[in-house]
Amino acid sequence: MRKLLVALAAALGATLVQVASFAQDVPQIRSLSTTSATGSPSLRDSDRTVTALARSGVLVRQATFGDVLAPGRHHERFQQTVNGVPVWASTLTRQSDESDVAVSIFGELYEGLEGVRTEPKISPEEARRIAATDAGVELGSVRAPLYVLVTERGPRLVYVVRAALPDLKIFQYFIDAVSGSIVEKRDDVKRQSVGTGAGVFGGEKKISTTLQGGTYVAADALRPPVLDTFNMRGDILSVARYLNGLRPLFASDYASDGDNRWTDPAVVDAHVHAGWTYDYLFKRFGRLGLDNHNLPIINIVHPATLSDFFVYGDVVVDFLINAGYYGDGLMIYGDGLPFTVDGQIYDPLSGALDVVAHELTHGVTDYTSQLEYRDEPGALNEAFSDMLGTSVEFYFQQAGTARGQADYLIGEDVIRPGGIRSLSNPALFNQPDHYSRFVRTSFDNGGVHINSGIPNHAFYLAIEGGRNPTSGLNVTGVGGANREQIEKVFYRAFTSMLPANARFSTARAATIQAARDLYGAGSAAERAVNEAWTAVGVF
Amino acid sequence: MMSRTFAAACFTVVATLSTALNVFAQTSTIGTVVVDGAVIWRADVTVPAATARLGTALEVTARSSRYYEVIIPASLGGYGERGIIARSQVRIAGDITRIPARTLRGDPPVRVEAGTARTDSTPAARGSDVQARARRRTPIQGLLSINRVISVTANDFRETVVFDESAEQGQTETAYAVKSVKGFSAGGGAMLSPTFGIGASVERSTASTPAAFSGAIPHPFFFARPRNISADINGLKREELALHAELRAVWPMHPRVQIAVVGGPSLFRVSQGIVSDFAYTQSYPYDEAQFATSDTLVATKTRIGFNIGGEAAFFFTRQVGIGAKVMMSRATLDLPIDDDREVAVEAGGLSTGIGLRLRF
Numbered sequence: 101m102r103k104l105l106v107a108l109a110a111a112l113g114a115t116l117v118q119v120a121s122f123a124q125d126v127p128q129i130r131s132l133s134t135t136s137a138t139g140s141p142s143l144r145d146s147d148r149t150v151t152a153l154a155r156s157g158v159l160v161r162q163a164t165f166g167d168v169l170a171p172g173r174h175h176e177r178f179q180q181t182v183n184g185v186p187v188w189a190s191t192l193t194r195q196s197d198e199s200d201v202a203v204s205i206f207g208e209l210y211e212g213l214e215g216v217r218t219e220p221k222i223s224p225e226e227a228r229r230i231a232a233t234d235a236g237v238e239l240g241s242v243r244a245p246l247y248v249l250v251t252e253r254g255p256r257l258v259y260v261v262r263a264a265l266p267d268l269k270i271f272q273y274f275i276d277a278v279s280g281s282i283v284e285k286r287d288d289v290k291r292q293s294v295g296t297g298a299g300v301f302g303g304e305k306k307i308s309t310t311l312q313g314g315t316y317v318a319a320d321a322l323r324p325p326v327l328d329t330f331n332m333r334g335d336i337l338s339v340a341r342y343l344n345g346l347r348p349l350f351a352s353d354y355a356s357d358g359d360n361r362w363t364d365p366a367v368v369d370a371h372v373h374a375g376w377t378y379d380y381l382f383k384r385f386g387r388l389g390l391d392n393h394n395l396p397i398i399n400i401v402h403p404a405t406l407s408d409f410f411v412y413g414d415v416v417v418d419f420l421i422n423a424g425y426y427g428d429g430l431m432i433y434g435d436g437l438p439f440t441v442d443g444q445i446y447d448p449l450s451g452a453l454d455v456v457a458h459e460l461t462h463g464v465t466d467y468t469s470q471l472e473y474r475d476e477p478g479a480l481n482e483a484f485s486d487m488l489g490t491s492v493e494f495y496f497q498q499a500g501t502a503r504g505q506a507d508y509l510i511g512e513d514v515i516r517p518g519g520i521r522s523l524s525n526p527a528l529f530n531q532p533d534h535y536s537r538f539v540r541t542s543f544d545n546g547g548v549h550i551n552s553g554i555p556n557h558a559f560y561l562a563i564e565g566g567r568n569p570t571s572g573l574n575v576t577g578v579g580g581a582n583r584e585q586i587e588k589v590f591y592r593a594f595t596s597m598l599p600a601n602a603r604f605s606t607a608r609a610a611t612i613q614a615a616r617d618l619y620g621a622g623s624a625a626e627r628a629v630n631e632a633w634t635a636v637g638v639f
Numbered sequence: 640m641m642s643r644t645f646a647a648a649c650f651t652v653v654a655t656l657s658t659a660l661n662v663f664a665q666t667s668t669i670g671t672v673v674v675d676g677a678v679i680w681r682a683d684v685t686v687p688a689a690t691a692r693l694g695t696a697l698e699v700t701a702r703s704s705r706y707y708e709v710i711i712p713a714s715l716g717g718y719g720e721r722g723i724i725a726r727s728q729v730r731i732a733g734d735i736t737r738i739p740a741r742t743l744r745g746d747p748p749v750r751v752e753a754g755t756a757r758t759d760s761t762p763a764a765r766g767s768d769v770q771a772r773a774r775r776r777t778p779i780q781g782l783l784s785i786n787r788v789i790s791v792t793a794n795d796f797r798e799t800v801v802f803d804e805s806a807e808q809g810q811t812e813t814a815y816a817v818k819s820v821k822g823f824s825a826g827g828g829a830m831l832s833p834t835f836g837i838g839a840s841v842e843r844s845t846a847s848t849p850a851a852f853s854g855a856i857p858h859p860f861f862f863a864r865p866r867n868i869s870a871d872i873n874g875l876k877r878e879e880l881a882l883h884a885e886l887r888a889v890w891p892m893h894p895r896v897q898i899a900v901v902g903g904p905s906l907f908r909v910s911q912g913i914v915s916d917f918a919y920t921q922s923y924p925y926d927e928a929q930f931a932t933s934d935t936l937v938a939t940k941t942r943i944g945f946n947i948g949g950e951a952a953f954f955f956t957r958q959v960g961i962g963a964k965v966m967m968s969r970a971t972l973d974l975p976i977d978d979d980r981e982v983a984v985e986a987g988g989l990s991t992g993i994g995l996r997l998r999f
Binding site for chain 2 (some may be wrong): 240304305306308323324360375376379382383
């Protein structure tokens with residue numbers, strides 16, 4: 101296989117963009133990212149390479165789907181494999197036109213993996229036991245898929261197991277399938293932000309419920325997917341057991357109300373805002389929920405109480421002031437705090453529409469680009485959630501600065517004053533607004549909530565225009581009245597064209613290509629996106 | 640079509656009666672009035688039918704010891720009916736014996752000049768006087784009428800229904816067009832005096848009442864974002880049945896022309912097709928809704944109202960004529976649709992009618 105790849109690369113003139121200088125046994129990374137705008141010969145070469153790798157089985161087509169936003173176009177998403185075992189976060193996308201002629205390819209593949217042993221020596225059950233022992237919890241029949249994980253020390257065959265700790269932290273364990281050692285342990289909650297929360301601020305909303313046995317439960321029977329909200333009444337242990345596959349959610353766990361005049365604001369907002377987010381995805385992009393196949397959306401509110409602090413310590417406070425996407429359509433919303441932290445009031449998190457939309461967008465990413473939740477892909481993952489969170493606000497709310505109005509702040513309705521991030525001015529929250537200020541850190545999965553400020557600001561500039569404070573470059577945006585264009589451009593690029601290990605530069609190329617595909621070369625949208633990325637220093 | 644048929648029927652009746660009168664007047668002699676202002680009395684009652692000027696030629700059809708029976712000429716407003724005139728006021732040119740001798744109606748009173756006393760005091764004359772007075776005391780006449788009626792009042796009405804849906808109030812409005820109601824009426828009455836009478840008539844009319852339905856359906860997810868639906872609903876009908884009780888004041892403007900004013904209470908019974916329910920379709924994301932079907936029912940209600948109007952009749956013969964009337968009748972009814980829902984409608988209105996008149 102290595103020979104095949106090397107031969108193909110040499111014959112095609114190598115579209116190498118970046119070569120990692122890994123240790124001698126560490127596979128090299130080859131980028132096949134190219135678009136019709138960056139040179140047709142390169143695109144044709146990459147296209148031949150992708151086709152050859154797909155025929156050889158190195159690339160397995162995960163999905164083929166038509167493009168709702170650009171009729172006639174279709175996309176393929178490939179997963180790199182070794183002897184049928186997927187390589188962690190190594191995917192590639194190819195866009196083609198009606199004639200099956202490639203229009204763009206985005207993705208980076210590992211070379212030199214053909215020697216990796218793919219026969220596990222331990223069973224999935226043993227892997228689960230190892231993870232459970234480390235986490236100090238009991239695990240049910242949670243999934244334990246096999247992957248090839250490329251680490252700094254070389255490729256490893258691993259089982260990936262998720263385990264929820266009693267304090268509701270979720271860890272993703274990479275268990276060596278040969279030795280049984282723990283290769284890595286990652287925080288896997290894609291949450292709004294560490295140490296943040298939100299609250300509910302009134303405003304009557306309609307809530308779609310179902311009458312069951314004389315009681316109304318928060319089960320949305322009007323929207324296509326299952327959309328249920330459960331009230332765990334502060335039973336943190338039950339939530340943890342549910343997350344670890346040791347108990348289901350029972351009918352008695354449903355949030356309920358006797359007369360359908362709901363008095364629990366956290367329930368109302370979780371349920372309603374999740375529905376609105378589904379509506380936005382459908383109306384704006386024609387998307388059917390998180391996985392585009394109406395994956396059930398499960399909200400959990402009141403997962404813990406402040407009294408759990410005495411058992412689990414500070415982490416409970418952290419949990420109460422956060423909302424998190426726990427995978428497979430599951431959202432958990434903290435209740436906020438009865439006191440201020442760093443001068444900010446924390447209300448129940450579900451009260452902020454942008455927070456709910458942000459978290460659900462992580463679900464969209466999970467079922468599309470699967471942007472790895474660390475470093476640059478992780479920052480893109482976070483940024484895309486911020487972008488759609490803000491877009492959902494502007495879709496359903498009047499623009500303004502008051503509570504319940506749309507703006508470019510994140511979480512400002514429930515974390516008062518100010519919120520937690522700003523797309524218009526990332527520096528307000530110590531986020532970089534330019535690639536030259538990229539923060540390299542091991543904290544926060546490589547600063548995913550920090551460096552998201554860069555693509556966030558590009559998104560803002562492409563819509564509203566303005567000047568980037570660091571570069572001093574001005575951008576002519578499409579204007580708020582045309583925000584739909586930029587929303588579609590970023591949505592299309594992030595869901596259909598980005599590979600799992602995309603970098604900021606990949607996002608730039610993909611969004612420019614998306615703008616060109618949707619609105620034409622030289623369009624205002626393409627120009628705005630191009631200028632915006634340039635202004636934030638991403639090339 | 641109905642109007643043409645009705646007019647043809649009237650014409651046939653009138654022509655038949657005229658023919659019969661002509662046949663009846665087959666033997667006659669011409670006489671000349673010798674007294675200016677001579678009175679020709681009605682042959683049936685002691686009521687003057689006409690006055691004839693000196694020299695007026697009269698067709699004499701019978702004679703008695705005191706009177707000639709004559710045909711009241713058209714120049715005096717006659718239409719072929721007979722009257723009687725004192726023999727002293729007519730000179731017969733020719734053989735008087737050729738005139739059929741007949742016992743005519745009792746002696747009419749002799750024309751009395753102002754300030755003079757009655758001179759005829761024979762027992763026979765006194766008997767005729769008594770009969771005449773008796774007839775004057777009971778001047779009852781019957782009247783029958785049949786009309787083709789058209790209501791010119793638009794009784795359009797609308798119903799607004801407010802309902803709860805999706806935690807909000809929705810509303811529908813159905814506008815019913817009741818532009819013109821056509822029907823028939825038939826009635827009869829009796830004169831209690833030469834001027835006043837009583838009567839009753841029944842009027843039945845029907846109309847199609849198409850409805851324009853519109854609604855604002857609450858959005859299931861959002862407040863104040865109603866979805867509008869609309870539809871035209873046909874096939875709805877209205878039937879009005881009215882029983883008009885009438886007091887009648889009559890003015891005989893002319894032996895052939897009669898004008899009357901009528902008025903009184905009316906009993907209305909209205910049956911109206913009503914949109915009782917509707918269905919709509921919607922699908923996610925529910926930003927639009929479409930009208931699907933409607934349920935209808937016939938709501939019926941009876942209520943008392945009033946009528947007032949006038950009519951004019953022209954008689955070709957003493958019994959047969961045609962007439963036209965204008966009537967304003969009104970009642971407001973609350974048609975019940977279900978236990979707690981009703982809709983107010985107006986019945987009656989300004990109507991016109993034309994048709995056959997029979998009197999006796």
